Amino acid sequence: MxxxxxxxxxxxxxxxxxxxxASHAIFPAITANMNAYIARVLGDGGTPASDAAVNAARSAYWRRYGATLLGMVKHHQVAAADFLRQTHAMDDLASMIRAxxxxxxxxxxxxxxxxxxxxxxxxxxxxxxxxxxxxxxxxxxxxxxxxxxxxxxxxxxxxxxxxxxxxxxxxxxxxxxxxxxxxxxxxxxxxxxxxxxxxxxxxxxxxxxxxxxxxxxxxxxxxxxxxxxxxxxxxxxxxxxx
Missing domain, CATH: 3.40.50.1000 (HAD superfamily/HAD-like)
Structure with a gap:
């Protein structure tokens, strides 16, 4: 109660x-998922955007909005729920947790x-x-x-x-x-x-x-x-x- x-x-x-x-395994997995997601969104529909373009977007959106997610929603019409679902998708979360x-x-x-x-x-x-x-x-x-x-x-x-x-x-x-x-x-x-x-x-x-x-x-x-x-x-x- x-x-x-x-x-x-x-x-x-x-x-x-x-x-x-989270630094042990979860944050590295989320970062990899997020980079892949941003690369797809910033790409031309066939070829993903380069690592340099992904990193530049992440950095710019963090400085301007305080969160990469907010910049992706505002400038690329990304659905926040889809972004969060895909970036936090992990095959075996239990094995990644350390506490x-x-x-x-x-x-x-x-x-x-x-x-x-x-x-x-x-x-x-x-x-x-x-x-x-x-x-x-x-x-x-x-x-x-x-x-x-x-x-x-x-x-x-x-x-x-x-x-x-x-x-x-x-x-x-x-x-x-x-x-x-x-x-x-x-x-x-x-x-x-x-x-x-x-x-x-x-x-x-x-x-x-x-x-x-x-x-x-x-x-x-x-x-x-x-x-x-x-x-x-x-x-x-x-x-x-x-």
Whole structure:
């Protein structure tokens, strides 16, 4: 049952490279799928676009829109659902997942309810959570398909999306803690008044959807309240999040 204690924190957990090691095999697979997808779209109908053209498009759309997906939708009339389905298609997802032991016990130790907030699609994130055995520890599962404002996709780090989520959940920003590997998302959340936790242990490959690159340094920025290697260290750092 969800925790109804109004003074308890509400945790907003990212999924990839936060609750599991997506850099191990999943991000490389998504990147390969995404490159092939973009090459087909940018090609001439017979010959796929070159690697250089694919990389240039990804980089340009990330800089302009904050996500490769948004640029593909806007400039190439790609259906977001098709893009997400094909880029996250994996033959044996279970064998690709790497995660620490004891995550369920860790989540039980953290006071307050938990919401999954992921830029990954619903089906993929549901399957990962099922393999991790963590679904029942989360009161809500917010995937990228639900991140819409005025019928437009607004994934993290959108401040508009975060404000809308908090309003729908009836939450004050100061009561919420975002746990993430991506600094751009943490910066946006901190600007709205959320507390922020940066998870660093899986930062070997950036989110291939294009939301942010790898940080140049692992020094803790001012907008990060707590920096930890693993979510398993959160109970010991609770004092810093009060």
């Amino acid at each position: 969800p925790n109804i204690n109004r003074s308890a924190p509400v945790w907003l957990f990212d999924l990839d490279n936060t609750l599991h090691n 620490e032991r004891g995550l369920a016990q860790l989540l039980r130790r953290l006071p307050g309810r938990k919401i999954l907030l992921t830029n990954a699609p619903q089906r993929y994130s549901r399957d990962v959570m099922r393999h991790l055995g963590l679904q029942r520890h989360f009161s809500h599962h917010v995937a990228i398909e639900a991140m819409q404002v005025h019928r437009q996709l607004r994934p993290k780090p959108s401040g508009l999306m975060l404000r809308r989520l908090l309003r729908r959940q009836g939450l004050r920003a100061g009561r919420c803690i975002l746990v993430e590997d991506t600094l751009a998302n943490l910066r946006s959340a901190k600007a709205l008044g959320l507390r922020t936790v940066w998870i660093t242990q899986y930062l070997r490959m950036a989110d291939p959807i294009g939301m942010a690159g790898l940080p140049k340094t692992l020094n803790r920025p001012a907008y990060v309240d707590v920096k930890v290697k693993s979510v398993r260290h959160l109970p010991a750092r609770m004092q810093r999040l009060r």
